[in-house]
């Protein structure tokens with residue numbers, strides 16, 4: 001991203017494999033019925049065309065069956081065509097692995113993402129350090145095809161696989177004190193060259209946050225996969241946030257901590273350049289970045305001859321679903 005130069009869940013509570021599979025069968029049945037008229041969880045996730053020379057990321061053994069049986073949620077998917085897999089895995093922002101778009105694909109391939117623990121902290125009845133498997137396994141995985149709009153004015157359509165954050169939060173029982181959710185990326189300079197760099201403008205670890213109602217919005221996803229497979233390391237394996245109506249920097253990668261907070265938590269880009277990046281960071285064509293317009297975006301794939309520039313839409317086209325969250329708020333002030 002461009003910035004100004006500096007002046008364990010008890011086993012009794014985890015769904016057993018057989019119950020899980022039964023639930024899965026049920027959901028598939030429901031999905032089939034829904035095809036008859038209603039929308040919703042209607043389609044098994046298709047195979048995406050992946051060039052033979054491009055790497056696939058099957059993910060850990062525990063995740064594979066869950067990914068294979070994920071179903072597309074049509075209610076929350078755009079009908080726009082997803083970007084080619086190549087673009088999604090080679091054009092990345094993941095400053096922990098370097099600042100150039102190709103750096104994450106170059107330097108993240110050895111990144112260890114299993115086993116992985118996530119700390120659940122703050123205002124919850126069930127805090128603890130959980131194995132990712134125990135966080136994800138109780139839930140049905142859905143495919144959601146979302147637009148991703150980066151604050152740098154490029155965008156892509158990406159088929160994510162994940163679980164609504166609201167469902168995950170519920171399992172840990174937030175208390176009435178919880179007003180915000182704070183997220184933290186892994187801090188591991190040995191594995192992440194960007195965290196060793198003397199030129200880094202970010203104070204590590206990368207942190208992000210949402211208001212609790214934003215976190216609980218049905219569009220907000222915790223993703224563990226893309227294009228029918230597990231997440232590649234460069235895309236934030238093994239677990240990342242996806243908030244499609246906000247600029248991409250809110251969608252924090254490789255999460256190791258989720259904390260329910262009483263106060264608005266600090267966020268990395270806001271700490272780095274507060275006048276350029278706010279806490280809310282809702283996509284808004286009428287609120288320009290101080291150094292460039294946000295009225296249009298370059299939809300990838302694009303080239304010099306075919307820049308594929310399109311108009312940016314309020315809340316990245318999700319206004320109908322999310323505008324109510326910001327009723328009465330001055331979106332220029334709360335950028």
Ligand code: MTE
Nearest residue numbers: 092093094095150185206248249251252253
């Ligand atoms: N998360 C971490 N930990 N570090 C980062 O540098 N970059 C953000 C976001 N999540 C970033 C991050 C930005 S600016 C964008 S646009 C998206 O990741 C890009 O996601 P993608 O590489 O999967 O397209």
